[in-house]
Every structure is written in C-alpha cells, then in structure tokens.
Amino acid sequence: MSTQTSSRSSGSGRSLWRRYLDFPLIWKLAIGLVAGAVAGLAIGEPITVIAPLGELFLRLLKMLVMPLIIVTLIAGVSSVTPSALGRIGFKAFVFYLATSAFAITIGLGLALSVAPGTGLSMPGDEVEGATPPPVSETLLNIVPENPFEALVDGNVLAVMFAAIVAGLALTFMRGSDDDRVRELGDFLRRGVDGAVELVFLVIKGVLQYAPIGVFALIAVVMGETGVDSIVPLAKLTGVVYGGILLQILVYTAIMLLFRIGIRRFYAAAKDPMLTGFVTRSSSGTLPVSSRAAEKLGVREGVYSFTLPLGATVNMDGTAIYVGAATVFVANISGVELTLTQLATVVLVGVLASIGTAGVPGAGLIMLTMTVSQTGLSMAPVALVAGIDALLDMARTACNVTGDLVATRIIAQTEPGMLRDPDAPEPHDAAHALDGTGTPPDGGRGGDGGGSTAAAT
Template structure:
C-alpha cells in the first residue's frame, strides 16, 4: 500500500527556505525585502528566546531535584565537561588540518574582496579580553538571578537552577508543591513551544529572504573555496568524527539526525541553535535520555560544546593567515589551539560569538584582525553550517553521557521510532 504524503513541519520549513531564497534572489539589493520581511523573522526569533529560559530553569530544577544527590551531580558534571573539552579540541585540530591541507586562502586577490563592517564586534571583544578565564568563572555565580535570566546568561542560570533543585530535594515533602509548580511550568512551556513551531516556516522564509537579498548569491564567488571547504569539513566532522564517537557509544549519528531532522533544518535556516533548544531537549528525552541529563548537558553544551564554531574558528584563522601570506609555524598553530580552547568557552550568549572569539584570538599568533572584514560578507552562510554541527554535537553528547552513566533507555528509542514510522 502506497504511503500518503504528509506536508510535515520539515517540508514546511524546507518550502519556506526555498521560497525565501527565490524571493531574496529576485529582489536582490531591494531594501523593501528587509523592511517587510525582517520583522517576521525577528518576531519568530524573539518568541523562541522568550521560552528558552523558563524551559531550562524548570527542566533543570526538576531533573536535579529528582536526582537529589550532589555527588552524582558532580560526577555527571565532571564527565560532561571532560567530554566537551575532548571533542571541541578534536574539532579545532580538524579545522587546522583542513586549512593546512587544502589552503583555501592561498592565491586570493584581496582587491577583489569587499570588506564587511566588524566594528560591532570590536567593543565586545575588548570586554572578552578584559574578562579573563577567572572572571568567566566568577561570573557563573549570579548576583541577581532575575537580571541573569533577562540577559540570557546561560551559565549563571544553570548554576542557580542546580542549587535550587538541590534545595528542593533537601527539604523533602515541603518541596513537593514547588516541584509540582515547575513540572507544570515545563509542560506548559513545551506546549507553547509546539505552538510557536507552527510559525517556523514563516520565520525561516523571512530570515533567509533578507539574507539573500542583502548579500546575494554572487557574494560567495570570491570566497567560494573557503565556503566549500567549510561545508565539506563540517560534513566530514559529523560523518567521521561524531559518527565514530556515536558508534563507540553504541548508537548512530544518522539515527540522531533522523530524530532531529526538523530541528536541523530550522537551525540551518535561522543560523541559531537557540531556536531549536526546547525541541532538542524534548526529543532527546523521548529518545531515551533521562530528564536530569538532558536538562544539564544540552544547556551547558551551548557554552562549552560548540563543535562547529570551534572548527570554523581554527579554519578561518589559518585562512586569513594564508590570505596575507603569513606562514604559521607548528608552535604558532599549537598556541592557536590552546588559545581557542580557552577563548571559545563561556561566551555563547555573545552576538556573533565566532567573530568575537576570532578577534580575541588572532592577535596572539600575529594574524591581522582586519582579515575578518573580508569574510564578514559570507559569515551568515558559513554560520548556517556550523550551527547544524553545534546542534548535532550537543544532541550526541546527551546520548553519550546518558550511556556513560548507564542510564540510557533503549526501549524509549525503539518506541520513538516505532511511533514516528507509524505516523509517517
């Protein structure tokens, strides 16, 4: 019997993406596109940002209160951070190897390239430089949790939620009404998430339409070698590196990507992993990961496990050096790895995070910061690829840590696929 075609959310988002590209290409250079479409894209992004903090706070408090064991939580945190550090370091090394082998910056005529404006990132970069690793650690502890929630300071929110969850567990029966409140909040917010996702195709259409109308597809031509290499390296990282990690953990990266097909398409279209955070958490729990692991690993990964971003930063740094004809020694490249390992952590909430990290890093190995202005024009197209890798990396991390803890529920995974195949 032939299956009846269903116009699912994935197809709706894909349609929005294609129509947006067509509209942007047809009306390239027309400011009216941004005037009329940007508000739709901004509304969608704002709706997602509106629900992220309540979902993280409520699910993390429920998960921690359910565990109630500070030793077990410390063990989970240690394993998570160790895994993040190892995988992001591998991502940096893969980026360096790709740039050194294929040399995308060699032979580029810089007179053909148009410069983008990077002044908006310079001030932020100075703040990042001023706030060293010690300050980042200090700022994890919030002075005002409401202010931290308003600013979307993920690490401070996680710190408070963990302590609050432990407090609820410690007071026993008296904490049950509070726990019930947060359970109700989480359930309600996931319902709101499903409602907002119905607007996703419109948001994708608007955001991609504005991008194409502003920069045009022809902006890719002078930097085509870099764009192609970034995409191929990202695919290599997902298929080979994350694929091997998944196989070692007894799962499949393609199976996880199948679960998250809607979210990956949305993340790619919007260049924002934040837009899919609520749904990723929901699906990873349905996939078989325990609630406390999901609610801890996924949000923490948004600050410490940006595989796509760190890979791109390493590749872009070497690309700019090659563009200027600068030969980086093995020592300089090792220094670059070490610096990126530090600068890429803890500033995920900063706008244009990859640019900020690069600005804070390039000077340490003698690469001109001005080189970033030449790749600013296609950064959005490159950002789409690295966002997908970030989402896949964090989702896989949740499964790996769940299995490492011996708490992954394989029956849920089988049930999830059986249900989705039946609905398809």
C-alpha cells in the same frame, strides 16, 4: 494639511524601518554581499570612497569582543549549580571540550592543506602580524597579574581566565549555606543577566548595521581586486562544510563504539539539525533538541543539563569555522602561522566556545578574538563577514548534533538514565526542559553558544 502630510511621512518612515528590522538578517547580509560585489566590479577603484563604512563595521565588532567575553563567560559558568558539578557535568565538559579541540584541529588541518586565501591581498592592508611570544609565556600569561590591565591591553586569554574564575566563585556563592552570601550571589547573578541582555541588545544593533558594512567592505575589495577574491571565498566555504561533514562522521564513529543505533539516532536528530541550520541558533533549537532526546530514550535528568550546557560550551562547528577562517586570514595577510600561533588558535577557540553567545553571527566575533590574539591583521575578516551567514548555518547544525551525541552517550553511561525509546514517557514532551518548557538558564533565545542566552 501640512501636519497630516508630515504625520504620514513620519509613519511611512517608521514603517520602512520596521520592515527593514523584520526582514531576515541572513537575506540582508546576502543582499549586501551580492550588491557590494556587483557595485565593486562595476565601479572599480573609485568605490573606495565608501571604505569608512566598512571600517566602522570592523570597529563595532572589536568594541563588542571584551564585553561579550566577560558577561557571557561569567553567566555561562555560574549557570551550573554546584550539585550538578558531578559525574554528568564532568563527562559533559570533557566530551564537549575534547570534541571542540578536535574540531578546530580539523578546521586548521583542512585549511592548511587547501590554503584558502593564498595569493589574495587586501587593498591598503599593510598591518603586519605581531611576533607571537613563546608557548610557555603564552600559557603563563593566561593568568593575569592585573585583570584590568589585561582588559585594557586586549589580552583575550587573560580576560577569559578572570571571567571563568569569577563565574565559578559566583556559582559557589549562589549555592552557599549562608543566607547572606547566597542572597548576594543571586543579586550579582541578576546583574550579570542584565549585562548579558545589554550586550545582546548592542549586538542586535550592530547586526542590523552589518549588511551596510558588508556591502562597503566587499565593494571596496572587489573594486580593487576584481574577481580574484571569489575563488578564495569558495575555497573557505568548501573547507568549512567539508570539515563539518568530517566531524559528523567522527560523531558517527563514536556512537558506533558505544553501540548506539545510528539510524535511530539520526532519525530523531534530523529535526534539530534542520532547525539549527535554518535558525542558526543552538539555544533557540533547545526545545526541538529536547524532544529528540526523549525520542532517543534519554531521561530528563540528563538532557535537561547536557543540552543547555552544550548550547554554551559545545561549539564544534564554530571551532572548525574559526580554525579554517584564521588560516584564511593569515594567508591573505601573507603570514605563515607558527606552531605557537596554531596552538594559540586551538586554545582560544576552545576557551571562547565556553562563552560564545547564543545568537546568529556570534561566531564572527569569536573569529575576531582568535585573529586578534594571534597578532594577525583584522582587515581580511571583512571578507569572511560577507559569507558568515552561509557558514553559520552549517556550523550550527553541527553544534546541535554534537549536543545530542554527548547527551545520548552520557545517558547510556549513567544508571537509570536511559529508557526504552519505544515506551511512552509519563510526562508531556512539550515541557521539554524543566517541566514548564523553560530552560534552566531562563530560556533566552539565540549561536554559537548559549550562556544564559537562549548564538554560531
């Protein structure tokens, strides 16, 4: 009898855990945010006893930064075959990186003008921002004397550079005419893929703990500051959404320059935009984006390359978020960002966009990279974490829109790559990426980017 009772109890426990895992993360974060705010306001300062739960969440985020940079950058860069590094690849890279740099500048500019976070302070946040080095030293330090030392020191830019170089080398190994070198390259790539899956599994676990961390962080902040933090968070949300609307207007202006039909474009793009908003995954939206590209008349020779690449390196919405949120963190920390720090934010944001994982919430880790590199305190990131899901939806919709804009423009500039959109395609549109429904990188789901992951 006792054995049966124990069995039922154990089954019930597993059932509750499974229900928690299956419950959408966005709702868990929302519940954690609201519950934390209510608990903090109701209990007041004694709620600070749960502060270690929030600190644990911050430590988990920091723990993921370097492994995520290394594996996703190597995987993302090495996924581009040497034969694809031609005209289409060059145009795509230039477009994606240029618009990302412009987008993060929009986020910085709007945030500096609105000044979200001004007047708010984090309880117990006495960490002063480190004095940033000169611009010349920052640029020179991108190339590490010792990549392992850069890894230990947490030098984000240097680790990124080393990972990009390794990814490029792996690309040429896999395309080598020497059978031995090519086989070794393929073997190393499988190892990188395994490392990516391992890191993503850890991220998945951290995100399951995120609602608890957000609850504790918000509760402590509300218990100490009261309702003073609500207005700054609302300002940050307004800045991010306003910046994304401005970025979409920029896309529209660019398409007008190329005489692309705006109405037809957005009629085709509305499905991936909505899918990206709901799923918060650029890479998970790839099949929908591919069908939209076909509706626009883009041939597979272009979109099968530019869309997966865009899911990896084109993070315009995330760049706006990182720029605005970095100013938010600086304002709460009482630090006035210098020109060197602003330039560092742009540089880190653009480089980080290459390797941002294609999973919901990865933009928060990208923000962690930027805040760490600029020498700001990590504590205010807790506030941003509470509304990250809300911001993630808009930035993902912006990301997938930018992917389609680049794809349509590149197709127009390449002979024979743009057909009459009203003419039927000879192949089944369901096989949207490589003729089998599988993206070139293996089709793993997941915003912010894509690397080999199928992350905001």
